[in-house]
Amino acid sequence: MEYEKLLASRTETMKANAIREILKVVAEPGVVSLAGGIPSPESFPMEIINEIFQKVLEKYSSSAFQYDLTEGFIPLREQLSKLLEKRGVKSSFESINVASGSQGVLDGVAKLLISKGDKIALEAPTYLGALSAFNPYEPEYIRMDMDDKGLVPQSLEQALISHNIKFIYLVPTFQNPTGRTLTLERRQEIARIIIKHDALLVEDDPYSALRYKGNDILPLKTFAPDNVIYVSTLSKIFAPGLRIGFYVAPDFLNRWLVLAKQGVDLHTSTFNQALAAEYLKGGYLEKHLLKIKALYKPRQEAMMESIKKYFPLDFTCSKSDGGMFLWVQGPKNFDMTDLYNKSVGNGVAFVPGQFFFTDKDEGMNTMRLNYTMADEATIKTAVKKLAQCI
Amino acid sequence: MEYEKLLASRTETMKANAIREILKVVAEPGVVSLAGGIPSPESFPMEIINEIFQKVLEKYSSSAFQYDLTEGFIPLREQLSKLLEKRGVKSSFESINVASGSQGVLDGVAKLLISKGDKIALEAPTYLGALSAFNPYEPEYIRMDMDDKGLVPQSLEQALISHNIKFIYLVPTFQNPTGRTLTLERRQEIARIIIKHDALLVEDDPYSALRYKGNDILPLKTFAPDNVIYVSTLSKIFAPGLRIGFYVAPDFLNRWLVLAKQGVDLHTSTFNQALAAEYLKGGYLEKHLLKIKALYKPRQEAMMESIKKYFPLDFTCSKSDGGMFLWVQGPKNFDMTDLYNKSVGNGVAFVPGQFFFTDKDEGMNTMRLNYTMADEATIKTAVKKLAQCI
Numbered sequence: 001m002e003y004e005k006l007l008a009s010r011t012e013t014m015k016a017n018a019i020r021e022i023l024k025v026v027a028e029p030g031v032v033s034l035a036g037g038i039p040s041p042e043s044f045p046m047e048i049i050n051e052i053f054q055k056v057l058e059k060y061s062s063s064a065f066q067y068d069l070t071e072g073f074i075p076l077r078e079q080l081s082k083l084l085e086k087r088g089v090k091s092s093f094e095s096i097n098v099a100s101g102s103q104g105v106l107d108g109v110a111k112l113l114i115s116k117g118d119k120i121a122l123e124a125p126t127y128l129g130a131l132s133a134f135n136p137y138e139p140e141y142i143r144m145d146m147d148d149k150g151l152v153p154q155s156l157e158q159a160l161i162s163h164n165i166k167f168i169y170l171v172p173t174f175q176n177p178t179g180r181t182l183t184l185e186r187r188q189e190i191a192r193i194i195i196k197h198d199a200l201l202v203e204d205d206p207y208s209a210l211r212y213k214g215n216d217i218l219p220l221k222t223f224a225p226d227n228v229i230y231v232s233t234l235s236k237i238f239a240p241g242l243r244i245g246f247y248v249a250p251d252f253l254n255r256w257l258v259l260a261k262q263g264v265d266l267h268t269s270t271f272n273q274a275l276a277a278e279y280l281k282g283g284y285l286e287k288h289l290l291k292i293k294a295l296y297k298p299r300q301e302a303m304m305e306s307i308k309k310y311f312p313l314d315f316t317c318s319k320s321d322g323g324m325f326l327w328v329q330g331p332k333n334f335d336m337t338d339l340y341n342k343s344v345g346n347g348v349a350f351v352p353g354q355f356f357f358t359d360k361d362e363g364m365n366t367m368r369l370n371y372t373m374a375d376e377a378t379i380k381t382a383v384k385k386l387a388q389c390i
Numbered sequence: 391m392e393y394e395k396l397l398a399s400r401t402e403t404m405k406a407n408a409i410r411e412i413l414k415v416v417a418e419p420g421v422v423s424l425a426g427g428i429p430s431p432e433s434f435p436m437e438i439i440n441e442i443f444q445k446v447l448e449k450y451s452s453s454a455f456q457y458d459l460t461e462g463f464i465p466l467r468e469q470l471s472k473l474l475e476k477r478g479v480k481s482s483f484e485s486i487n488v489a490s491g492s493q494g495v496l497d498g499v500a501k502l503l504i505s506k507g508d509k510i511a512l513e514a515p516t517y518l519g520a521l522s523a524f525n526p527y528e529p530e531y532i533r534m535d536m537d538d539k540g541l542v543p544q545s546l547e548q549a550l551i552s553h554n555i556k557f558i559y560l561v562p563t564f565q566n567p568t569g570r571t572l573t574l575e576r577r578q579e580i581a582r583i584i585i586k587h588d589a590l591l592v593e594d595d596p597y598s599a600l601r602y603k604g605n606d607i608l609p610l611k612t613f614a615p616d617n618v619i620y621v622s623t624l625s626k627i628f629a630p631g632l633r634i635g636f637y638v639a640p641d642f643l644n645r646w647l648v649l650a651k652q653g654v655d656l657h658t659s660t661f662n663q664a665l666a667a668e669y670l671k672g673g674y675l676e677k678h679l680l681k682i683k684a685l686y687k688p689r690q691e692a693m694m695e696s697i698k699k700y701f702p703l704d705f706t707c708s709k710s711d712g713g714m715f716l717w718v719q720g721p722k723n724f725d726m727t728d729l730y731n732k733s734v735g736n737g738v739a740f741v742p743g744q745f746f747f748t749d750k751d752e753g754m755n756t757m758r759l760n761y762t763m764a765d766e767a768t769i770k771t772a773v774k775k776l777a778q779c780i
Contacts, residue, residue, distance in 0.1 A: 001640070011646065053443055057439070061436065066431055104654065132652050
């Protein structure tokens, strides 16, 4: 059969997600990967997983294995409501829905909102997984500037004035790939702008719980509740292999997102949602989160210090108070893809930053470094090796 | 905000899935539901789930909680390869991919293949969940005739001659909603037709393991391997709440389906896949499947007998050797929606058959009855009550 002729036109916009390709490098022996975007397995609460499992069996028995509501497992949504209240987002459990990872939310939002050619405004650089969720629905991307304080509000307003923007996509806190955080002042300014322009914003927040210093900053959702879909996940604070994401959207969109999800996977694993419910309900998260932060904080510090120590002076590193990534910018004409090829040969992998830009030729001189997957000593050695390749 | 103006044009084709709406009736106290499409919780292997869980912890430890390949967890795919070999489908584990329920496969196939207006050929009636996967990609449906032996081959050939069909969707064994099975002779005939017309067929096979009498019939996939995407699930033989579906597609399509899934949910729960791997590997399935069949067989018999006993003579019931459903056809002008409203008031729910047809006005005199959720005595009483409403 000639299968190629069967492909839908939208497949022209679909290409392999570099994140997934990167996971293959992670698996190669002898390569220290600063390329991953994944949490350390040491961060998973393995010591209590059996306890949680037994609670699930006792409490929910066979109903944890049955089909369940597309909206999500109610005991989990009740717990998520409490979790979000601590982040400043007040929502009843009915308005919190669960999806199969935050990826599942992004796919749902894209399916619901994007007609071919619709415009989405994105930070440059932005999260690659969001692009692989959006691309099959054939949007156009409008890039917006960022700096060390996150998205530049004027750039957002310019985008909204110049284009008919379907929605804005942001990772405001400890952004992937840059590790940058949008300041409180800018959040308030951005909220003002989107309310003024009647614009919808998707606030993707996988990392805010992983704060190693400084104070929490309220989500954008709190400043413009009607204009923001707040998206988060348990992947970084429980376990990514369980694929549990969640979101709070305005009611109208909520109902539509549920409809979209019905067609995609009926609902997210009941059993995993039950595990998550007990993880949150039993107070395990609070204690365990301290361990996760104690694991990552010195890794971040080790990487920052090593970059300062070993990298040339004309390489600058993003300031970051949490998350999983640092972002390095080299001199204007430095080609990180060249460096990547040399460096992988030398046993150190990273992600060339250009993959995170929607405009070709942007970000050639940038790189994303992950510090969650290696210990401090390994990070120091790897950054030193990387510096030697430079 | 005026959210409505943000909706993509494809939302016009999206509507609430009656299956999910039906689940709400199931939950109402005092209503015996013959409407569900779900397995009995008694069919879940609760007595061995702890054993399987401990094996997963021992064998895979934290890797069962980590991100994994989009293609699926390798130990599970190895086991699925063995399972499929028993069904006559020979495939290496590399060519078997896992998805989030068979719903996830159907969404992927639709995303990959359907451009707006593309034609999909369907049995009339057909599985509703497939429509909710396909609808958002805006296909047109071409209906094909079926009878008690399943899809009528001439009707398929006519569809292929008259239309440019993107793919054919079938549930050949113990079909939802009718319980009917495509005969061996017709399978061979259909394979000949799709090969001749260079057509792609999606063979959805959730139920073939639930055979209560007669002999297994080889999947269509075995007769036209290059022309068939074979789709199945562990929902009916392990637990639906784990959301594990799988498929075997020609390599070219396989690679594209993986790409599509990357954007949708990255991958299916690693942990649930690990549970499934150990369920299959430990030989639990074989033993447990006997229990499931011993549970459902008398329920099917009780329903068939009660229909024969209580329903008027001009109501005919499908012949079925397995699965979860029976299909009843009333006299030509009988309105099952009227009956539904009366019957729910009288404490018995079912699904009016018209929901399973893509052409309006078809199937007004049909109904789908599920027999997995109630015991024999309850089924007898419910069918009797239903007959009284008629």
